Amino acid sequence: MKRGDFNRKLYDRVRKMDHRQMQEFFNQVFDSGYAAGVKDVSEKRQVPELIGLEEKLQEIRGIGGAKARAISETVKEFLERKGADTDENSSALSGE
Missing domain, CATH: 1.10.287 (Helix Hairpins)
Incomplete structure (x- = not known):
């Protein structure tokens, strides 16, 4: 239907x-x-683009370009891992 x-x-x-x-x-x-x-x-479910995050982080006193890139990469990895964990949980719930 x-x-x-x-x-x-x-x-x-x-x-x-x-x-x-x-x-x-x-x-x-x-x-x-x-x-x-x-x-x-x-x-x-997709990892959102982090456009502008590095620039916004560089506005914080004491954070330069390298540190901002490292933080952005860490955040992106975290979101990807979080999305993979959610996929596993949803497939377990749906019985796949």
């Missing part, structure tokens, strides 16, 4: 279902929605 695809034919089919059939139908709808959500989140 696609998003917004609840037409009259499907409505009549659902209306005639008994308890067990309706439970299976809604479990299937839930599972497909959950899987679509997990897929959507995993596709959109």
Whole structure:
């Protein structure tokens, strides 16, 4: 079932279902929605660009170009690692 695809034919089919059939139908709808959500989140998860971070760090007294680059690289590695940890957790939740 696609998003917004609840037409009259499907409505009549659902209306005639008994308890067990309706439970299976809604479990299937839930599972497909959950899987679509997990897929959507995993596709959109990217490490943000850190454009301008080095310049902003250099405004702090005592931080030069080399130190600002080191901090930027460390932050980027941290965010990448954090994203990988979240991917592992979401795949464990989805049963993959």
